[in-house]
Amino acid sequence: METFQAQLTRKLSDALSSAGLPFAGEVTPATDPRFGDYQSNTAMVLAKQRGENPRKIAESIVSKLDVAEISELPSVAGAGFINFTLKREGVEEKIAELVDDERLGVATDSSPKKIVVDFGSPNVAKPMHVGHIRSTFLGDALARIAEFLGHDVIRDNHIGDWGTQFGMVIWGWKNLLDLESLKRDPIAELVRIYKETNERGTKDETVREAVRAELVKLQAGDSENFAIWKQCVDLSLQEFSKAYELLDIHYDIVRGESFYNDRLPGVVDRLLKKGLAEISEGAVCVFFRNSPELADKPAIIRKSDGGFNYATSDIATVDYRINKLKRDTLWYVVGAPQTLHFKQIFEIARREGDKADFRHIPFGNVLGENRKLMKTRSGENVPLRDLLEEAITRAEKIIADKNPELNEPERKEIAKIIGIGAVKYADLSQYRMTDYVFSWDKMLALHGNTAPYLQNAYVRIRSIFRKNAVDPLSRGGPSSPRRVCDRAGGSRQQTAVTLAEPAEMDLAKRLCQFAEVVPQVLNDFRPNVLANYLFELANSFHAFYEACPVLKAEEPARSSRLALCDLTGRVLQGGLKLLGIGVPERM
């Protein structure tokens, strides 16, 4: 199914070629309702290129335009804009089609990619904390959207499971471990022994020595130390998966740093052999003398003590993803401070001849109320577990207050959806580069651009269908929840849609835009574009709901309005799902 925007673009392109003009500019949604529904700047772009009068060009394009099927006569306005106003029948027809379309009008990408999304990446033997949420939510949402658009996506959790910290963890394991505590809360115990070892090391040279020795043994493949390390990794993965289950996030593969360990010497040899790396001050470095941005900023791939570092590991990772996983697109959802690092890695890969679309997707920080990095009172990172628990508890309180008749199990289930959704939405609804202030009150507010507000719009729609004894739209019986991607098939005659009221038309047009908005997210990796759309959709729905009675309306308006409700509910649900956020049936 083609969107209005795509149709108009195609028609415009036809008109341009029949007028002997090259394609230029674009068709975009109108900036103001007064200008209609869509606008094009084509004439102005062409006028500039050719040194002609934009309005004159616009007139000649309009005379060749054949859009009568969907648009009123296009008009020329302002400096040379061509404005389109959709015809009522065109919108009615489109809505009828959308009601029957399980993809809600969203086309799959015509050139599907093989993507690996690197996101999350927590460290072993440490708790996940607030610093992981942006990468985790963003990466998950982008992966969901890419998948929905038909790309082949591998979600890879590049966990931090190798490094110098294991010297301390292993020494602590051997000397300080409390098995009871380990059983009760493994990560807490690992953190405790790590900290205590670290502390002892600062005072005691022999401990420092012993720690170093444990690390060397691990790196040399000592079986006892390896077994301890493995247990730490397994315990951590178990903890991670609890969090991921709660968050409804899954990975296809987990390839941590340790996975690439064996490949590191090969990476260095290869780069030396190719002449891309050289020895400098005892270390093996890659210099970027010809690229102005990276000049004087070498990447070290082997330290002067012979050890490797994260650049080496990331080069091996790129290699693996392109050659073993056969990916052509690599997304790294990693914080902004690592921008330089990824520029270096990508440049090295290009110099090696790797052909792939490399993208670092950076993001800003989560701040506390004091506008500094969010920390606990004692100055530690806020553990993710605590954060999510508090979100759920707070959500439950609100629900109990607003809807006391819900029984406890149901309330708890709903609180999970609302609480987690609120935290995710607060993150995803904002432009990823700007820092944002974490505020319980704002993210859980029932008004404004929040998850609970959107979820409530969905709940109201479901409520209509619960009240409607015979649900004319449902294939699965009254008030059966339907999913965007697994809607039952079957034939049914198309609902007659009539859009007589302005509020109906406004809602309908917005529903048509879903298919235009979703692909746009991947343009610059901005899920907030989708979030803003859903918020506007909810607003349009509420205005419609206010102005247009549904169940009390006479036929055929009643069926038509039910169709709008149904479609709105599915777009809300489907859109939120693309952000990794669920919807309850009641709240």
Next chain:
RNA sequence: GUGCCUGUAGCUCAACUGGAUAGAGCUUCUGACUUCGGAUCAGACGGUUGGGGGUUCGAAUCCCUCCAGGCACGCCA
């Protein structure tokens, strides 16, 4: 010192990547209900887009230059 990011209404944030008179929410104020869930709707107030130059039909967006904050810059990841 060099580079990158950020700066938009009192507060929190948008602005489809160069489009028309910069939009929402929160807050404040004014209206509308015995409502299909008022957890709502309609409206008002609120701006020299950090400052100053420049590019052009047109700039929050691109270029230059200051200011403020954050981050990164050879052996941590």
